[in-house]
Every structure is written in structure tokens, then in C-alpha cells.
Amino acid sequence: MIPNQFRTLADALRYRAETQAFEAAYTFLNDGEAEGRTITYRDLDFQSRALAVMLRDWRIQRPLLVYPPGLDFIVSFFACIYARITPVPAGLAHIMRVGRSLTRLAAVARDADADAVLSVTRVIDRAFTDPDFMNRSQELGRMRWLATDRCDEALGACYQDALLPSDMPAFIQYTSGSTSIPKGVVVTHRNLLHNLSYCNEVEENGRDTISVSWLPHSHDMGLIEAILLPTFAGYRAYLMSPASFLRRPARWLEAITRFRATNSGGPNFAFDLCVEKISAEEQENLDLTSWRVAYNGSETIRSETLLRFRQRFERSGFRWNAFYPVYGLAESTLLVSSGHAADVPVVRELDAQALGRGIVAAPQHRTAKTISVVASGRTQSHTRIVIADPETLVKCGANEVGEIWIAGPSVANGYWQKPAETEAAFHAYFEDSQDGPFLRTGDLGFLSDGQLFVTGRIKDVINIRGFKHYPQDIEHTVSQSHAAILMSGCAAFAVDGDGTEQLAVVIEVLPKLSQDFDDWSDQAITAIQSAVTERHGIRIQSLALAPYGSIPKTTSGKLQRQLCRRWFIDGSLQTVRIWSHDGERA
Template identity: 45%
Template sequence: MNAEYHFSNLVDVLSYRAQNQFDQTAYTFLKSGETEAEKFTYGELHLRSQAIAASLQSLNTAGERALLLYQPGLDFIAAFFGCLYAGVIAVPAYPPRQNQNLSRLQAIAQDAQPKVILTSTSLLDKLQNSSKQESLEISGLHWLATDTLSNDLAQAWQPQETYSDTLAFLQYTSGSTGNPKGVMVSHGNLLHNSVTIHKLFGHTPNSRGMIWLPPYHDMGLIGGILQPLYGGVPVVLMASVDFLQKPIRWLQAISRYKATTSGGPNFAYDLCVRKVTPEQLENLDLSSWEVAFTGAEPVRAETLEEFAATFALCGFRKEAFYPCYGMAETTLIISGGEKTALPVIYNIDGVALEQNRIVKAKKSGTDTRTIVGCGQVPPDYQTIIVNPESLTICTPEQVGEIWVASPSVARGYWNQTEETQKAFSAYLADSHQGPFLRTGDLGFLQNGELFITGRIKDVIIIRGQNHYPQDIELTVEKSHPALRIGCGAAFAVDFKGSERLVIVQEVERSYLRKLNVQEVVGSIRQAVVAQHGLEIFATVLVKTGSIPKTSSGKIRRQACRSAFLSGSLDVVEDWSENPQNKAKFIHLQSEVDSVLKQLTTTKQL
């Protein structure tokens, strides 16, 4: 099957694979990121999916939602396809860790209103007990452990009428700027995005995948599980925690299985540079790696350079880097580059950028911002850059909001008509052209290349100038070795009628006991003044691993801001230019935020 083959739904895709490649291995899962623990051929997955679907059909669940709670492994994949085979809308979610607050899970369940919860035998009792102890509504739902179901049930499966516009699953957004919302993704959305990725990545029957990204997130699910199925590309999977504990496991798996496609956010490449030892390099062969995709957070040119230099001796080629851009609201991918081309890197004037202007810098300097392009927009996508206030198209020299129209754009947010209208039905003010999806991301287009500069909600505006938090965060983490890379948040708070800068930054575990707070804070303040001309209102140093992040590794800046205001950060030490003013401000701001939240809740009711 090639990328031009037309299907109307994902059930047809898996059925096709099972019919034509029954015994070919589709998925391999590595226990502890190293040992083969499970495998699915296309035929086995087809039968498992039918058996699970038959069980769901016996519960009269067609058109209902099923909450999927699984530990890393292949049971999740079978359950996901079991839902599709049964005409049930899948709702993937992170299974809560031990002693973890279940508030996010409860919020998703309240929004999605599932009729059944699918899980594994090993999790069933724990989850049921936890939900009862916390008096969660999900405790009263029907629970089904799918790993003990017999494949004999497949004989009872009844095929469903499934069309291109049939809803396949709800992808709950990562919540980097607010509460998670359920993006309604149809079979047509998934197939169009799969065709797009297949073409952009240049996948062939000889391609091989290696994925550690969580399957509960769009990049891990659509890029790591559904795309390989669509292209008939075998993929090796491992748990994200196993990669995070020992990054070398990712590279060893690529080397061992001769993977051609693999990737992750910027922090993953940076982690490998910092954690992989010279001795470990000697046994790696990365020459098979053709597409090293990177997305989900700002792609840093410095990281690309360091990774390419570090692993060149292992056969890694810089041309393999594949910066790309996407989001849950567009199913996954929006833009990507040429498979064999080097990443496009621009040096732009930082002062001009603060005024939403793009001016190429002749040479690098303190006022220069280096930005990596996220590739070209596919021909059947329409992507425009729009002034978010006037709703008119920007010139190529202006930064604006990225708007997208494409068959990959999802159907909206589940049960949120007002939010759907606001985000998915945007029209230009002058030409009334539309509808477009408003991504909420800022960027610009030059020579067909799409560049991302930040999120609208995260931009810090001080004295009328725009400051991008990721630039400030990079400055902060480089200012002192005690600070964890990729684990800081910069945001603004209003104090006496003006916006003031706050820094929340994790400390490396090895520095916690011997931390010289004055030295660290002094280094941060000095670096931020020198690089950005900004005074810091407050700096909060927090414990290792405590800063709020999304499932794809993005910093949840708005969650950090809320935690700062409520005093709920896991603080090691904090500093402010005027402690009394800060304490008074936090008290007043918390009261204001509480009132606003009550008003918002009342409005929604």
C-alpha cells in the first residue's frame, strides 16, 4: 500500500494490514527500554481488537466514550483499536501514578462522560480503590480489564458503519496554557494527517520506527502508533520514563533495530548530549537514522549543533534533523521540511522581534535571536499569518498568529461550543475568508518556511515590548550550573499597574544541599538584565522535578503562575526585590483570581 491508497477509516487500514501482512510484526515493546517483552503482528492486533470490540458491543456502547487507562505497553494499542472496531469514541488518558492527585483524570472524565473504563488487570483494583477513596464519579462506571479477554470473542464482533467523518477519539490537550479540552478527531482527520506525515517523512516499505513518546499524547499516538500502521512500518516502542531515566536506551534501540524514523522534543536531544558518556558512544551506530524529527517545544539551533557534533562519530548526519510543527487541534502535523535538507536557521534582530517585526541580523550578537524553521506547509494546507487584534493578514516581515485550514483540522472541542467557535471558526476581518483554526501560536512565513516564535498567552509585555518566555528561560538556565536545563518558567504578574517579571526555576538535585542562593539569584538577575534589559520582580528556586509540565514536556507557564500566586510551588528558596510588597501582592492577586474564577464558573453554568 502506498500513501495514495484511499481508506474511509482506520478499521479498514488495520483490516487491510491483517489481510495482506498477517504474520508481519507491527509493534514491539521493550521492557525497561532494553528487553523485548511483547510483540503484535498485524493479524494478532486485528483479532485482539475484534475481541475487545465484541465485549464493548455487548455493553451497548456504540457512540459512547471509553476512558483508556493503561501502563506503557501494547495493551493500550489493542484497546484503542478495540474502541474503533466497536464504534466507541476512545479517550486516552494518563493512568495516575501512586499517591498522585487524580484531579486531571476527574476533569477529563467529567468532560467526556465515558460509559466504560478500559484498563489492564494489574491496574484495575488500584484504580478502582483510588477513585473510591477520593469519591470520584468514575468509581461507579463499568470497568473492563481487556488483557484477560479471549481472542475467541472476536467471532462475535459485528462490523460497524464507520465513515470519514465518524468521530474516532478525543485527544485531550496538554493544558500548557489552560484547562485541557477534548479535541474531536475524526477518522478522516487521522487518515489525512497520516498521508501527510507519510509524504513529508518519505516513508517507504524499508522504513523502521523507534518511539518512546507517550501514547496518550498526539505525537506519540498519531506519529508513533498510527503512522507506522498506515505506512506498514514496523515500530519499536518503549516507555517514556525508561528513556528519561537512561537516555542512552533510546539511541541504543535505534542502533539495534536500525530505525530510520525517531524523535522527540528539543529537550530529548539535549538530554542525550548531557547524559551519554564517551564510552557509550563507542557502541552506537546511528547511520540508519534518516528522520530525527523534533517538535512540541521551541527547537534550539544550539541543541541541534551539539547533538550533531556529539554523535557524528556514531554515523549521525545533521541532515537527518527534521524540525516540524503541529498540535492536537490539527490532529498532529502542520508543517515539515525536506527529508534530506539541513534545518533552516535564521538570525533575526531581537529588538525588532520585540516589536513584532522580522529583520535579519547580519551577524550574531547580544541582540540577535537565532530561530529554527519548522519546514514548509503542505500544498493542501492553507496557513496564513494574521494580526491577532485586527484579524488581517500580516506582511512577511511581521509576526502574527498562525491560522490553518486543512482536512486535518479537527471538528472542535467536545461539549464546548463557545470555545470551538472561537478557535475553529475564525474569519479574516477584511476579506471574510475562512473558516480557519486559530492556533494561538505566534510566528512568521518567509520563502515558504514557517517559523514559530511563541504562544500568544505566554508572551510577556513589559513597557510596551514583547519578550518571549523561552528566550528568558534559556538565559536563566545558562546563568549558573545549579539550574536544571529545560526546567524553568518565565511569566509576568501585574503589580501596581505594571507588568513585572517572575522566574520559577528548578535546581539540580546535586546542588540542593549546598545551594548558595545569593550567588544563584545574583547570576540569574545579572544575566537577564544583560540579555533582555529586564529587572526581575521575584525568583523562585524549586525542587527537582516539581515544575508543571505537559505530557510532551512543555513548561506549563500559566500553571506555574497560578502556583506562584497560590503559594503552592515546591520552594527551595525564593527572592524578591521587596518581600513585603511581594507578600501583599500575592495575597491581593490570589483574591482577585479567586473572584474571577467564581465568575467564570457561574457564567459557564
């Protein structure tokens, strides 16, 4: 049951603490397997109240939440809500890697004007015993780092409820973009509760729902779908670290099997990784019959991925209609469109050349080059999608690709302290009708029979000789052309050559196949070049071979093409060999 009187996230936790006090809310799986700490709704409420008293005494307003995967982050987040302060979730993939996160953390702290860092004692101790910490990030070193795991739970009795207006910021969500200047989306309680209700509606959750997630808590999907939605709807959640999944993907499906999970998902690459990395022996004990909401979003959804996953795991009980292709973004809190219960994925085969001209058309003959696109479901709950020409700002025709614009109660107020960027992104109007305001997503797509099809990002599109090429399609072709390339192991982007855009591709090689890079003969490179030319009608101007793990990705595994492009151009990308039409260079 979800009362209609929820006005803020605090109301939801208080209600669960009153009606489901001794039910387990969250369990963290150590190493992705052994059950570690479990917290009930009663304990979560009480510990959050106690910490809220401390936060008020510390007189902070916008703390950066820097926690390793675990339950401490959840307590801290709800404590901020109770204390009427605005948390800024930040990523820390592993306690041993504080230093690797400093650049990103410092940029977020600076942009958010954060006045403290909340974390646990072991992270703070490690940070300040690192001799390079102060040198590498003096800004973070000068901030107050406060250990929340030393909170006296007796303070919970001193907590006094405070009325929270629904238009008050619930948190600031920093986008996982590739630029050095991050943007923080200000999500209000009204935005958040609408989106949680929307998620709950399309997933048809109940008290028998069980969630499993490996997604990072600093990612919008990991925070809202995997952490906040279980409390909002009152069901149990099991969590593991992203590293546990990435080291051994079978842990994810084993947890779904063991705990009879109904809801779990992630970006498209996660499903590819399961197909590629889970052995036949590991699969023997999998039982995925309980899995009914397999959400797939955050990056391009590939029909080949869905088909390969079904073919591999249907004998383990996975059902085709369990797939929930979704589309969302932080600027609209999270969810924009989604599949529904009992729906099967909708896939359309399009003429590749027509799509390159921005036209949606079925192939007219058998020899035509085609591209498969997967629908990201429909909208509901007062959410509206329109497709607009990003240059003329007029509505696109029924069979035209354009920018996806969104309106609805989940759309946030804007970016933190960025009025110009907020005006440009959140206040779009049609040039002719003045219909609006809409959120400009920067994503390209089209609507067909009420279904949203996402084709790519405006900034990632490669324009060569008047035709648009989507990088994810080129990357897919490259990954299929050589056994040493993972589905998520290459990045395609445009570089300038003689005043025109040209294609560059960076390829990671699997560790077991990268011991001798000389094995990559000219024949292998020629095969990749030929596949791209044949499939897409363009040639690769520069092809770089890089050690495994060199291509930048977000904490959730999302490819950062623009950052990779920048590193490639300025020479900071780690490469072993580079081929080009101007001659090979090391």
C-alpha cells in the same frame, strides 16, 4: 503500499492483517531495553475484533482509555474503532502512580462525559485497593472500570464488520494544556487519514522504515506518529515507556542503534537531555547512521539544541539533514508543517529588539542583541498557513509576527461539547476579506520563503514596557548562566506588580547540586539577574529556587508555564527560597 480506498483507520488495519499478516507490528521494550511482548498485524486485528465484540456487549460509547505504557492500549484503541465507539486516550505514566493521575483523569472523564474506563486488571486492582481512591475521586470511583486483558480471543470469530462513515469521530484528543478545564479535540477518520497520509508523504516511509518511540500514547505525537502511522504505512515500531527514557536517556539512542531505526524523535528537551545525560562510555557503542527522520516538535525548537546534538553525536553517525523540525497541534490532528528528506535545518538570526515589537528584521550591526529562530518546515498536502494580527484580524505583512492560522483537511471539527470555544478557535475569518474559515492556533510566528517560523505562544508572551519577550528565550539565558540549571529546568512568566507586568522565574536545581540550597549564594543570583538584564534588557522581579521536579510538565515533558505561574501566585508551588526586589523571603 497505501491503498487510496482507506476510508477509516479500521480499513488500514484490515489491509495490513490481510497483506502482512505474520509480520511484527509492534514490540514493547521492557525497561526500555529487553524485548517484551510483540504483536503481529494478524494478532492485532483478531484481538481487536474480539475486544470489539465485548465492547458492543458492554454498551459503552465514550470510554476513557487508562493504560500503562505497553501494547494493551493499542489493542483497546483499535477495538474501539472496530466497535464504532469513540475512545478517549488518557495518560497513565506508571502503574504505581494511578493516584497522581486522578485529578487529570477525573477532569477529562467529566468533560468527555465518558461512560466507562478501559484498562488492565493490575491497574484496576491497584486503583480500588487504594483506600483514598474513592475519597479523592468519587466520580471515577462510580464509573465502570472494565478489564480488557480478560477478553476471550475466540470472540473474534463473532465479529461482524460495520461500515464506518469517514466523518465519524475516530477519537477525542485532549490537549496537554495547563488549565484545570481540559478541551477535547474531536478528530474524525477523514481528519486522521489525511494527516497520516501527510506524515507519510513528508517522511517518505516505506516497508524498510523502522520506528522507535518513548512518547506517551495519550500525547498526539505519541499516538499518531508512533502508533497509528506504522499501521497506516505498514512498518515495524518499537515502543518504550517515557519513564524508561527519562531515567536513562541513552536507552533511546541504544534502541535506535540496536534495531536500526529510521524514524524517531520528540520534543526539543529530549535532544538536550541526551547531550546532558549520556556518558562518553554509553556513547561508545552508538551507531545512528540508520536514523534519517529525527522529528523535533511539540515545543520551541532551539538552534543551540540542534547544534549541540550534532556536535556530540555526529561521530556516532548522526547526520545534520536527519533533523525534521516540525510544527503541529491536536486541533489539526497532528502535523501542520515539516522539514523534508535531505533538507538541513533553516536558522535565522533576528534583531531581538525588533522582534519585541513584532517586526522580523536581521541585525543591523554586530553589537545588536539577536535571537535565533529555527524554521518548522513548509506545508503541503492541501494545508494552508496564514499569519494574522490576533487583535485586528487582518493579514500581517511579510515581515510581521502574528498569530498562526491554519486551514486544511486535517483541521478537526472542533472541541467536544464546547460550541463557544469551537466558534472562537475553528471559525476565524479575516476582518477585511472574509477569507476563511481558519483555525486560530494561539501560536505566534511568521512565514519567510515558504518556511514557518514559530516564535512563541500568545498567552505566554511577557509584555514589559511595551516590548514582547518570549519566555523560552529568557529561560535559555537563565539555563546558560549557572551549571546547576538544566535546559528544561526553569520557567519564566509574567506576574502583576503595582499594576504592571513584571518578570518571575522559577528554577529547579539538579539533585546532586541541591543538597545544600545555601550554596546558592547572592553571587549566583546576581549572575542570573545580570545575564537576563544584559541579554533582554529587563530585570527579574521574583526568582524562586525549587527542588528538582517541582515545575509542572506534561507527560511528554512539555513545560506548563501557566500552571507553574498559577502555583507560584497561589503559593502551592514547592519552593525553598525566593528572591525579589522587595526583599528575600523563604
